[in-house]
Amino acid sequence: MEEETVSLIVEGEEILVDKQTLTDRSQYFRAMFASGMREASQNSVVLHDVTANVIRELLNFFRTGQLTLDQSTTQEILTTAIFLQMDDVINHAKLNLSVENAVEMFTVANVHFLPDLEKATFRYLSRKYLELLKSETYDKLTEEQHEAILSLRFGGKDTICTIGSYDRDVHLTQDTPRTTHLLDENSGEWTPYCDVPSSFSTHACGVAVLHNYLFLTGGFTSFKSDQMQKSSLCFDVLTNKWRPFPAMTELRANFAFRRNIT
Template sequence: MMQPPAGYVRVKVEDELFTVEKCMLIESSDYFRALFGSGMRECTQEEIQLQELPARGFGVMLKVLRGDQPSLNSEEILDAIECTAFLLVKPLTEHLIHVVSSNNCTLMFQAAATYGVFDLIHASALFMRDVYANVREDLSFLPEDQLDYIESLSPSTFVAVATHSPSVELLDDISRTICYLDEEENKWRTLTSLPDKASTSLAGIAVLDNNIYIVGGVGGLRKQVVKLSFCYDTERNSWSEFSSLQHLRYNLTLTGQDGCLFAMGGMYKNTMLATVEKYHVASNTWSFAAHLPRPGEGIACTRAMGRIFICLWLPMDTTDIYEYRTHKDEWLLVTTLKRQQSYGHCMVAHMDNLYVMRNGPADDFLRCMIDCFNLTRQQWTALSGQYVNSKGALFTAAIKGDTVFTVNRALTLVYNIHEDKWKPAKEEAGFPRCGSIHTFLLRLPKNRQSALHQN
């Protein structure tokens, strides 16, 4: 048998032989890092035998390590979980977390519990908590302690905040609040009041690790740029300030991932920006990241499969979707959508689908069209039907499990996602505030929910 190329090693799993970069295994797997650093004879061998592991799971692992995002059937999920448990491969565990769905969450939970993959146990339990009404009957066979664990978790709650400028000194504005939808009572309740100096007008707002972050925005009669940044700690029910952007801006887009915030584009002194700043929560510091492919403001952004995607428009009728690859600090053009001119849009994600919402052409502003791009198949489809709130098209949406929440002052309209369309499921109370609305999901501590409901 020929020797593997320099820097490679052959790994035999069952009857299959894989030729793999040694450094990739060392970087991604605690098992291989320990093995190749142990000084044992395996360190210099050209071929290594792995006992009692499925070759199919090892193949899935290699696909993930090489940058693929494979869809997995039940057998592949089980084999992949066994491999990540034995080889301690964080990227594979993260991929499994990203592909948890209604179809596989119970399987994921059971297999992760069997093999002790704790991050996946928690992620699949959180997903089941969000879709609990749909999967409750399927969980009756679980041990009582596992059921208790799932039920101990808080489900995601739909949260909204309207446009507010900083408060004028000595003037108490009771409307400056962040509210959440109590679905059982069909009522919007106050979660917290905004800090006096905080602005949600043209600000960047994002949730990271279940905390709310507000960056930038404008305030005052002259629409001055707000320098301060604010964080709401959901667990402690408290606000704090954190360091300001290096390049002040408004009408920016803010998103969070892996312990960092990303502030993208926006405006400053009537100039559209292409700069991107990255905030490291642990060190409370901002640094510059790779510039946007071109300047943009109010950019639609979403996260899917653990990846960040944005829409950049090219007037009159072209929308480019880019992925920001955080580990490489680079932007990659994913696809382009060409449609007749439309105004205002947002983007949300469900599993490996990106949904781009846009208003109809100028002669039909109130019509909302939705186009779906599937990341796995790399295909566009147009959702059948029209999606319209009673007061106009969709400008904001949030997805919980397989459910889409949209809202305006008249009503909260809830859809269920079914393959190629969103089906209206129910109507809830409209959001009782004026102005543009930011929406997102939070998991409210159960003791806080009880206290809030008593008020």
């Protein structure tokens, strides 16, 4: 069966589109074609206040599932998708957030009252807080947005955590696996939480907690204490994942962190 096409007239340019694609992907066109309007019978639709480039981007997304949402395109693409009631595009945006396009996402969410998109952006930034701190986006956010992001990072209850356990006989003869433990304040018992990656030695390392991230750095490569360790690790309690972190410029062991308030 031959596909029925629709001619979209955008900025004086004619773009031919499969009519079924528009019906399936856009509530705006679905309602138009079901209404008996002149455009439905003529299979020609003039679109105002949108650009041909954005329409092509959206049509390509329907074909390939690929959509570029960067600082220069996010607002225009999402605004057009909202106008044409293309829910798949908005859902795609929620799943393809980035630190770089977060400000644009907030703007679209506020202008068009999309609380789900705003919540998704806040949640994403709370999980990418280290990247956010190093980005230009950080300075573009409002004080209220900063507070909301941090509140999500500290959404749980305060917990005491330890790294590893000490056995006098084992400690002096071999390296042992290190496990983080959490204190149950009600029972007074320590329960295993997660293992420190075996590639990292916790002997005489430095430990710090900042913005609900756990940092391990420095120390010795083994129980022999004969070689300094260059690697560092960061644990994110929101994702329960360890990842490498830049090492200190000067290797140290048996030291403590101090936070300077300026």
